[in-house]
Amino acid sequence: MDEQRFEDRLQAFIEEIKQEDQMTEKQRSILEAAIKLFASKGFHASSTSEIAREAGVAEGTIFRHYKTKKDILIAAVAPVIVKIAAPYILKDIRTITEARAEKSFADIVTELYRNRLSLLEANEKHFRILIQEAFFHEELRETLLQTVAKEGKQIIQRFVEQRIEAGELRPLPPEVLMRIVLSLLLGMVAFKYVVGKEEFASLPEEEQIDLTVDILMNGISQR
Amino acid sequence: MDEQRFEDRLQAFIEEIKQEDQMTEKQRSILEAAIKLFASKGFHASSTSEIAREAGVAEGTIFRHYKTKKDILIAAVAPVIVKIAAPYILKDIRTITEARAEKSFADIVTELYRNRLSLLEANEKHFRILIQEAFFHEELRETLLQTVAKEGKQIIQRFVEQRIEAGELRPLPPEVLMRIVLSLLLGMVAFKYVVGKEEFASLPEEEQIDLTVDILMNGISQR
């Protein structure tokens, strides 16, 4: 019964966000406070009174704008999915599919890695919430997988298959290739954010990416 | 003030776990119920009354055994750190350092990947809690990084350096090599558990590992 509501809400928010300048001052500060708190303490550990205090509004004001606490979560997370994740994935897909022969696989992947890392850096807090809450709220996880994984999978696979046929890549199973490419990205992200910046980052990020792509291409390109 | 207490508690639990058969029936069922709930809903979303119901005990009984709810979390997670993470890391380190010239880098990595994936499979719930709560509880994150990252880093780096000197691996920065090796493992885990089994696993796990190692070795080995 809740999954349906979530889809509806998401649709509603897509509309709402399109004219998001209509958001009041208070509404915006509530969302900002919520994002900050959710990202640092998690959804359940952040109380609405805390959000109100942080936002500098009365607690009642929160419920004027968002019916439930969960609505705040959705309002915080939905834009990330519809504004950031989806368009960027579509953009990538375009970039990848349109770059038929002009660009090398290495260049495309390098660009992909750079995109992703800077995107993540710019929206760190949102993604934190997204990842954490996706663990528990199946609605979110489903929406994410539907948006990200399923749509992306086919196109990337087809593209990889083309590159294999063209003799640029080794004839490996496409989904394995895809996994490897994404694993290395995921690994860079994990080391950057989880393990810590100081401990491991002996090289500047640019070089990290270049080296990673170099190793990747040695591993997957056709001799 | 809390970090100190955590270390103390951890020490206490290390002792406790060593004679863990002294655990009463109830105590064990409380822990089991808590692990189940924490893993599926998270720490804050699981109430003690729920844990009690799930475990088939009175709520008061919980607090006879665990002073606070957080103690249950620690009791659930501490064994993973002290019983599973630490010994396995030590075992790996042994495996790696003792396999001087006899074993190829590829064989060692293959073994590492297999180990890790089956270890994860056997303790999925515990690791779920560990990862989720490590996001928020700095104590846990610190303990983990101290136990896992720091200790492992030096040894693996030294080993990788030896393999480079021996001409088996390309002269890449050791921490980059390490990141790549771990990224591919992380990626396999992520695809297995997050993205889902059916969607992507067209190949059996054994072959996935072998292919991954093959690609890795093409990428990092010296010609």
Place this chain on the structure above:
DNA sequence: GTCTATAACTCGATAGAC
């Protein structure tokens, strides 16, 4: 600011093991 539910946690009563 107020209401209601529920959270974590307490403690005296109880009952079975030795």
Place this chain on the structure above:
DNA sequence: GTCTATCGAGTTATAGAC
């Protein structure tokens, strides 16, 4: 009969909701 594990109603605080 004491002792130890258990029960569960009761306490206090604070959550979300309006």
